[in-house]
Every structure is written in structure tokens, then in C-alpha cells.
Amino acid sequence: MSDPSHPTPRPAARRATRAAGAGSAGGSSGKRADMVTIADVARHAGVAVSTVSYVLSGKRAISATTRERVLASVRALGYHPNAGARALASRRANVIALVLPLRSGMHLPVLMQFATAVVTTARTFDHDVLLMTADEGPAGLRRIAASAMVDGIVLMDVEMHDVRVPLLRTLERPSVLIGFPADPTGLTCIDLDFYRAGQVCVDHLADLGHRRIALLGAPAVVYDRETGFAHRTRAGFAEAAVRHGIAATTQPCPETFAAVHRELADLLARHPDLSGLVVHNEAAVGQVLTALAALGRRVPADVSVVAICPDEVAERANPALTSVLIPAEEVGRQAVSLLMRKLKGEPVPEATLLDPRLTVRASTGRAASSRSPA
């Protein structure tokens, strides 16, 4: 039995089942290196396994003395509960899934900010985060949901007619979407209010006296994919323009310098009186300023520019950009909070829209309307 050359290691190493108290269990008797189990803690503290469990979970009252003794043993042994066993017994994995897109058109820095916020917030709720990419599609969601690997799901970059949305409705696990599909009924969605963001940008430019403006948007493919935020921004932009009675154009735009330059040149040629620009394309923000300079337009003297982008991008530009912040961190935090509330069975609102906040910086100024029109 104890022959070390024997090819079946495990049975020989089985711990004796409470044979003679805490007899030979101490020290390094066979078994796997440092796997401290709850039974080890219980033995060390001289209590039952269930007592240790209750101390750790707080689900039943335990006297202060016992609790301290148990906690001391936990520390002494360096005990960490086995996640698999815990998940199996409690039917809670304490893990949430984060589904990130990896397609073009999304702004990476925002994504990272967002992911960071999700992880950090999840940890404050004692949860970990499983990272998935969207390319596994519905099958991937079904897999992690059915395997009970995660308790809930946070989904980014939801499209208007996302194939995963119907599935989410049928899934056991609660979910929170970043972005709004065409029909958000029965779901929990959160996002910056892009419609209002579009409006706010126009309001600002209109207040400064600009009478002809343009929206430089995401690459055309993003609109084609029916990504909600692009459409909603455009809609808000259009509505506000109409409301203010000013002329407005919308122009999708790729992110290369050449493309930005071309689109801007074209825009300025068609509308010589263009004096306000809303840029909803982070990657292009930098190019826009360079291109305007190359086209001989000063910012903000000739053209005012408002961007929808993270503050750091706006601040890093030259001149610093008046911008509507994309509150990635706030969205991430709230998404997790919403999910946690759903996990607790609490009711949550179907839609959460974060108010856009416009920060005025150096790139916008009064329209030179008094001057002669070029």
C-alpha cells in the first residue's frame, strides 16, 4: 500500500476519515502540496466544518469566541475556499461575465476604461470577472450560462438588432447591456444618453451663434451595423439642428488622416460657411485638428470643434477640445451594480441613461457671423 513505486497515487494518500481525531493530519503527510480545506480549518480550530462555513458566510449567528478562533485558524493556515466546491454547493460562482467586442469601430481606450471599472466594481462585490469576446456569439453566452460558470453577464457594444438579445431574454442568468438594442423590453440597459449628447453639442454651437454645422461620425460600417449609439447621436444632432433652425450635415468618416482630410475638404468646399463641427469618432479627433490646420482653418477662430470622447483625449489635443465626456467608468460601475441588484432579486429599471456633461475648453468660440461670409 505504501510502496512509493505504486502507480496509483491518490487512494494511498486519502486522509483517514476522522479515524483517531487530529492524529497524523498535521504536517506534510502525503496529499497535495498546500491545498488547505475547510476541514483543515475546522480541525485546527476544534469546531465542525459547518461552523467554519457559517463563520465565513455569516449566514448564522456564531459566538464571538468561536468566530475569533475560527478566523485565527483561517489566517494561520492561509485558507482560501475552493471556488469550484463553493460554486457547486451554493449554486453561485461569484463570477460575472464581461463580453467585449473586438471589432473595428469601437474605441479601445474607452473599452479599457470600461473593463477596468467593471473588474474593480465586481471585486467590491466579491465577484470576479470572466472575459469573453463577442466572437463566440450566442453559443458562447449559452455555454457560460449553462455551465453555471458565471452568475450574470455584462454585455458591451450591443447593436440595434443584436442576435444575442433574444437569447438573453430566455437565459437563466441575469444580464446588463451597455447600449440599447432596438427593443429593450425585458432587459436591463445602460448607456450615456447619446441622443441628448448630440443635442447638447448642437445647443452649445447654436448658442455661440453658429448657423451651419456638421457631424463627423464613425466609419460608415458602424452605422451600417446599426450600432445604437451612433444612430442616436446623429438623431439628437439632427433634432437639435432643426430646433435651432440651423443647417446641419452628417458625414460618416474613417479614421485615417487621408480620409479625414478628404471629408473635411469636401465638407468645407460644399459649405463655405461651415463654422461648427461635432466629432463623434475618437480615433479621428486628433486627425481632425491636424487636417483643419492643413486646410488653413483656425480652431476656434474659423471653425469651432466639439468632440464626444473621453476627457483625456480632449485635454491632450491642441487646442484642448470642448467635449462631451464618455463616462466609461461610471457606466461600468453602474452596470455591475445593476447586475448585483438583479442577482439579489431586487427590481431594477429597464433603462438607465446617463446625462451628458459638456465641458467647454479651447476649441469652441463665438461664430464669426458678423464678418463677411468668406
Next chain:
Amino acid sequence: MSDPSHPTPRPAARRATRAAGAGSAGGSSGKRADMVTIADVARHAGVAVSTVSYVLSGKRAISATTRERVLASVRALGYHPNAGARALASRRANVIALVLPLRSGMHLPVLMQFATAVVTTARTFDHDVLLMTADEGPAGLRRIAASAMVDGIVLMDVEMHDVRVPLLRTLERPSVLIGFPADPTGLTCIDLDFYRAGQVCVDHLADLGHRRIALLGAPAVVYDRETGFAHRTRAGFAEAAVRHGIAATTQPCPETFAAVHRELADLLARHPDLSGLVVHNEAAVGQVLTALAALGRRVPADVSVVAICPDEVAERANPALTSVLIPAEEVGRQAVSLLMRKLKGEPVPEATLLDPRLTVRASTGRAASSRSPA
């Protein structure tokens, strides 16, 4: 979704233990919604639970007929193994941890590329990825390792004297580091060979006849933190400059336009003959070109610029930048492959250095050395 008013849902829903064959188990009899277990599959296929397990794992020979029958049942019931139970019984979670930094100085797009590659590759090995941020530090690593939540760890942005490195050596779980600590003994590390990357950039400029060059690097804080890649690039840069007998300066640099402009102006003032620039700071790449233009220097006529950055950044710039690619995807893929090999118990090399590849684009040209100096 089950009746929320009932306080004790489980005991009532216990399945009868094989009471009368497959009697009432079909359909929606009590119990939790769609949790299909391996027992359900076994019953449906008319085989033992262990047989189903062996079909799925392939660890024992199962006849073709039985296998087909079992697989048919798996599909029919939409069975997905419970991850917790599997992890508990097999001592393998089929999850790896990915530890990302979230400090400043790291280049977000590269990070995302990298994370994506890790997730995608892990999936091809039937593993999922748990996302951690570095701010949990060693305690976080210890936690996930001890909880058996992950089988292995991929760690990014390793510093020269990283506090987590000694811990990793003692941990049960295998790990792979992206980046090299000062002492990589006993670890598995992989990264672009930044030393050679620095050399390659200088070689290129020297070959073009440039006699005075400068390295515009990461913000000073990155060097202070003793981040390996920054130091190694600088060392390679310096070595090659000496070897070619050309004058070289190194300049850490923040990422704002103002800072880039200032540093460049300063550099050009001190060294009027400066004609070659190596930029190892992705976020500043765009600013550099704008600043050079503002300083009245043409690229590449007056100053040649080589960047160390992802191809897409280099290609998007105007003019397109000659660059050494940061092979984020390749690193991510290889890191996971290495980890998988370690999990299988295979030996792996301690150090893997990826060869830098220089792509010549429009931003470098022959030095105007024949012209009069300034």
C-alpha cells in the same frame, strides 16, 4: 423566475433517486429550470453516468454506437457540463487568469490587442479567461491560485523588481510573464526583444546616413518604475548608437501635445543637426508629427522618424511611419501556448524573445548630410 415568495425552494424539488426509472423526470417537473445534468443525459441515452463522462472526455474507449447515442442525447438535451462540479472533481478549472495593469504609461490599444489574443487562443484550448487588474497585487494572485479558480496565470506589464515575481515562484499554478523582470530564473517570460528593437531603429537611421539622433521615450514615471521594456529599448538604442559612432540623446516624454512640443523644441535647439528620431511612446506618436510640423521641420526631408508601435498606428499617421511592430497578438498567442504546455507538464523555455521587424514607410529618408548644417 421560480416562485419568489417561497422561502425554501430546494428540498421540495429534489429528484427521486432513480425511483421508477425515467418516470417523471422528463419535462418541467419542479426543479430548477433548465439545469440539465450528466445524469439526465445518461438516463436519456440509457447508459451510466460514467459512460457519458468518458464519451465527453475521451479518456476511455467507448464504442462508436454508444458514443453516438450519448452525443445525440447531449445535443437533444442541450447539455453543458457544470463548470464548478467539473473543476471540483477533476481539479482543473479550465480557466486561466489574465492580469492586466491599469496604470498610466501602458498603451491601451496594445493591451486590448493582447487581451483579445489571449482570450481567443485560450478558447482554442477549451479554456476561459478570468480578468484581473494588477491593483489586487500579490494578494489577488494568491487568492485565485489558492481558490483553484484558475489553472494558470498570464501576467502583463511585469516590472524589473516586481513584488509579484517571488510569489509566482512559490505558487502551485504555472504562470507566464509578458515582459522580463530583472531576474527571470525559474519563470517563463515572453516579450518582444526590445533591446534589439532599439538597435534596429538606430541601424535603420544610421544606414540612411543620420549622424545625430534622439529617442523620445515613455513618460519619466515609466522609467522610474523600472519597466523592463523601456529600459531595454533605451539600452539597445544606446548600444547601436555607440556601435555606429553616431551621437544620440534620450528624452523621456509625457503624452500631451504641449509636452511633446516642448521636448522637441528643446531637443532641436540643443542639437540643430538632429535628423533622426526614434519614438517609443505610442500615445505621443501623433503629437510628434504635429509638433514637428509646427516647428517647421518636414518629415522625412528634415527629420526622419521611426516609431515602435502597432502597425495600425503607424499606418494611420501622416506621413505613414516607418516602425517596429509591437506584436501584441503574437505575444498573447504564444503566452497562452506556453502556459498550456506548462499545464500539460511539458518543459518550456524560460525566455522567449520575439524578433523585431522593421517596416519601412514614408517617414524615413536619407539624411540631408550633404546640405549645410542648419
Next chain:
DNA sequence: CTCGCCTGTCGAAGCGCTTCGAGGGCGCCG
């Protein structure tokens, strides 16, 4: 003084899966 009720602790029964040793058939060699 007795009863009922807390309070605090324990033992045991799983959670769903993997894995090991057994063992039933059956072809083949002697």
C-alpha cells in the same frame, strides 16, 4: 420548578462531475 424558546453548534446529505476498480461478454488460442 418546569416548560418553551432562543442561541450556538454539530452531523449529514447532497451539489454534478471524474475516475478507479470491477466485471460482463466474447473472440481466440491451446
Next chain:
DNA sequence: CGGCGCCCTCGAAGCGCTTCGACAGGCGAG
């Protein structure tokens, strides 16, 4: 024609944890 392997399949024993019901004392109320 008997027996020995071999190939498949099965049953059972856990993996480490949570949770439920039980129950030993101790206390205030009747």
C-alpha cells in the same frame, strides 16, 4: 471445448463546500 484476455461499460467513492434539521444548554415566564 475451456479459459484467458480484451474491450466496454457500470457502480461507487469521493472532490470541498453549503445548508438543513437536530439538539444541547441557558434563560425568562408562567
